[in-house]
Amino acid sequence: MVIPMLAEQSKVIRNWQLLIPKFEAIVGKKGVIQRREELLVYECDGLTSYRQRPALVVLPKTTEEVAEVVKICDRNLIPWVARGAGTGLSGGALPVEDCVLIVTALMRKILNIDLENQRVVVQPGVINNWVTQAVSGAGFYYAPDPSSQIICSIGGNVAENSGGVHCLKYGVTTNHILGLKIVTPDGDIVDIGGDIPEMPGYDLTGLFVGSEGTLGIATEITLRILKTPESICVLLADFTNLESAGSAVSDIISSGIIPGGMEIMDNLSINAVEDVVKIGLYPRDAGAILLVELDGLQVEVDTNKQRVSEICRNNGARNITTASNAEDRLKIWKGRKAAFAAAGHVSPDYYVQDGVIPRTKMAYVLKEIEALGEKYGYRIANVFHAGDGNLHPLILYDNSVPGALETVEEIGGEILKICVEVGGSLSGEHGIGADKKCYMPQMFNEVDLETMEWVRTVFNPKGLANPGKMLPTPRTCGESAKLQNIKQFEGTEVF
């Protein structure tokens, strides 16, 4: 599958033999990958159903090198795409035809750790989990924890505004980024945000986080770290059906408790995980399990453990087990974090959807998803961040069956339609990327989208930075009505 705009782009014939030495002069010969077989691994990110080989992979090591590489692209009108670890699930790092893929794999330095002020500065290629590893000895951690945290990069987390299990209580990536050094699409190096949260002027850090590589590339990232809680406890409650687990979630939230994380897995997911990861903790006959992590002071965790247990029992929980030491907790979470991978073992292929609904609509939406599975004849596993209504239906299919992928994508689209209809969102944490941009008009009207385009075109006027991602219309500035308006205005007299 290819993304739009490529047809137009392919009209341009670039002389790569002249261009390659320019990139080599910046990053060295070893920093440029051009051989067809070596480029293969860069054809897709975690959304493997979309593939496109880049013309070239460039591996810079510093902000300055990134800026020089981007300038070459800018001057020669070469589209470019930034890529971290390539674990994204929406095709945000999918190359476009004849592009330069800027890969941050050699930008993996932790540049500064300031425990007193609770901040860490990293290069974008640093793996999410390394941050916590670097500061946990001193009693700190980095809160956003995507399931892929042992392999995904902070730069990619910034681009997609990644979430994770602990984002219910602590917020997603954007709540943990203090400042950024970015290279804009015309090669300028700009500092946005800073070392402290209270920065005057426009919140460009907030704008950049989640902009999916369309506004530039972050080359230094200042993260906020938190104190490790005194006590952490995970409860595993098993229910005979999904509705009861969902109802327990609502009651927990209504009671005023904000768990560190709150996750539901349905029977299909439970069995997939037990088949593959064999953790032996998840009851195979449960309709659903609810995992609740409580953190804080020992007395607080003890009290909330009792309250959550009671709420679960009132909602029909059969058994509740708790894990307070680190080893047992990790074991319980291991299954949840491996749920996507496990789906890939029990089915030749799987398609993971990422949609958000108001918590109050959970029972209704889960029933609708089940009905869709039955209607189309596909198994759909449900694993989700229940506390914030972030669903992850996993549609199991076999890509070797002709037409299967198309049907599965259709089901995925139907699910998103339901999410939006009940007042939810197209994406909770995986981003829009190449995968979902066609659905954006379901959530935003023409004027709303045009407003986003103003912002894109002003940072990325030539449309070279990650073209064809996130927004449905790949207009460049010349086509933007808003910028036309500016042009017209330039002729008139202003006070």
Add this chain to the structure above:
Amino acid sequence: MVIPMLAEQSKVIRNWQLLIPKFEAIVGKKGVIQRREELLVYECDGLTSYRQRPALVVLPKTTEEVAEVVKICDRNLIPWVARGAGTGLSGGALPVEDCVLIVTALMRKILNIDLENQRVVVQPGVINNWVTQAVSGAGFYYAPDPSSQIICSIGGNVAENSGGVHCLKYGVTTNHILGLKIVTPDGDIVDIGGDIPEMPGYDLTGLFVGSEGTLGIATEITLRILKTPESICVLLADFTNLESAGSAVSDIISSGIIPGGMEIMDNLSINAVEDVVKIGLYPRDAGAILLVELDGLQVEVDTNKQRVSEICRNNGARNITTASNAEDRLKIWKGRKAAFAAAGHVSPDYYVQDGVIPRTKMAYVLKEIEALGEKYGYRIANVFHAGDGNLHPLILYDNSVPGALETVEEIGGEILKICVEVGGSLSGEHGIGADKKCYMPQMFNEVDLETMEWVRTVFNPKGLANPGKMLPTPRTCGESAKLQNIKQFEGTEVF
């Protein structure tokens, strides 16, 4: 004092007798204020040292009326300024010469309360405190609480990204806004953000909050409300000197406790408050008092109360009193919230500065401020959000003394210079407005500021929305190098 750009603007002579009926046709005759004496109260906001009479005040009641008013301004190149309750302290709602002041005083409806999903939709003129009043019976509250919360408006809070005592734990306004309906400077009505936090596309809500009226005007605001904690307790610890109180703050944060709020008042503030508000709780001989609010479960608050008390005693606290019932707590906070007003009673005039420093630099910066007061011969009271390093030095002066205001502003500037030098910020919560834009180049270089200008010019290409605020350079789009670049680019061929 007048702000720049007015000189140029005054070249234009507008025929208000032709324009006024256009505005009256939208908002009715009663919705337009044009008589000189009635316009007097709109000459300034809370920053009373800057004054400028608007040409006209317009009072719309709906989003559509705002859009129509803005369109008239756009078509006739009339600068306009939005104003909420006029309590801002940086001159963000200061009129510019010959402008239309759009006042939201008639937009005071709470449009929707959705307790189940913990959100409230309000018009911009709704007073901050009304939100909590509307939902407290059901066990909820709205967290951001500026000292002016009984008179300031939510629209103004959005424009200035207001803080408050509870923002240490719960974050500032931007962390509590889910979505906005805005009118852009060309009169478009745009929905940004939504009903849930996880919205795809650029985070335009984050960009708009804190944009100080330069990107448009919010006409409907969706707020996140929180569950009222089970237990709240305020500790008042008195110290013989400021340093000890500051050191206690550092130790509390290092211990991992995040209080709901943590405030310091020095001897001068204590006595001003006791002179005026006469609460009888603040020890007049204390070098400083530290107010710590703890909230959460009863067991959590009890445990933390002990830990905080111990930390305070270890740092030399003479006495610690606690208040757990609502009446006593309000009494303790009353003095803190009235501190600015009290300064106005013990001195003919006062100038409140708003700067942020890393907590670790507190002792050094407070000493420097003291030294500045001695050097210039002015008394400086200190009242501040100690937990997040947000200082509020109050410089006491007499405006009837020739040159006093200028000297005081010089001291204010020196204080900000120190804040920035130690890695802090020009503003924690009052905004940049007209007051501090000249200091922006101390924090941001040319490229950083230019990047902010791109954003401003694309939303506000004619520079009509709140001209001359926040950014030091009042360029319109025709002068922006970036937009020049777009123009040039339009001649070249893109793939």
